[in-house]
Amino acid sequence: MSLQKRLDAFKATFESGLPPYNVHRSAVDTLQRATDELIESGLAERAKKVGDVAPCFILKDPDHWPIGSRKLIADGPLVLTFYRGVWSPYCNLDLQALQAALPDIVARGASLMAISPQNAVNSRRTIHENRLSFPILGDPRGELSAAYGLRVALPDYLVELYLTTFGTDLSSFNDDPSWTLPMPARFVIDQDGIIAYAEVSPDFTKRPDPAELLPVLDGLVAGGRA
Secondary structure: OOOHHHHHHHHHHOOOOOOOOOOOHHHHHHHHHHHHHHHHOOHHHHHOOOOOOOOOOOOOOOOEEEEEEEHHHHHHHEEEEEEEOOOOOHHHHHHHHHHHHHHHHHHOOOOOOOEEEOOOHHHHHHHHOOOOOOEEEEHHHHHHHHOOOOEEOOHHHHHHHHHHHHOOOOOHHHOOOOOOOOEEEEEEEEOOOEEEEEEOOOOOOOOOOOHHHHHHHHHHHHHOOO
């Protein structure tokens, strides 16, 4: 089953109002309102695109070891995926699909890094619960996601929904009182530091299939840029 079909199946169950989620229709409508407003804002269209220079970074993994993009791309293409956090079932399904595709990514000489604003404890939880063998890097206060044009401030009505209905306190998850999140996104960066693939998802229930990465990586190998 494709990643999007798995996401659609989860969404149908979640929005049905039936156990185990028992979500009221008003909560579903509020989530949809926030998604519609984000799409209409055009923010996704202003994010980093193919052909742009990729912002450089040095971020820490959950064990506080620094990992830098310059060193990574010196060894081969870099796949970056931005996700919201371990509290999001959609993000977890996305990460699981990337884990399944990891052997194909590595076989093409590329590395894979996931980036989230959540704190180190929750990044370790992400790795454990999703059985990941690629690094999760912390993006404190979403500074790298902002550099990519992905950072979004949640509207007050959505903050209230997360707190009162879902019991999700992002200020605790992220050790950041700002209540900002990245739009989910996927990028491939070539060895010249240029973005060769970019897909941004203002609708968090929609994600590109990891299989889309493979022809891009093949093209970089064939073109001598990997």
